[in-house]
Amino acid sequence: MKLYLIRHGQTDWNLKGKIQGSKDIELNSNGVIQAEQLSEKIIESNYEISKIYSSQQNRAIKTAEILS
Secondary structure: OOOOOOOOOEHHHHHHOOOOOOOOOOOOHHHHHHHHHHHHHHHOOOOOOOOOOOOHHHHHHHHHHOOO
């Protein structure tokens, strides 16, 4: 079994260097593109992924939805 840890895509707070913690900040447009690019890379690399888990933060959920 392999475990892949993936961080959510970019948010506006990431750009400002602000710590998000439990603050529910959405992905920005670049964060969505990053998740889409990662999804394409996963498909191209033929990784076998059977489960995706995410925190309850919208930025992490959106990233996981794009990857799935």
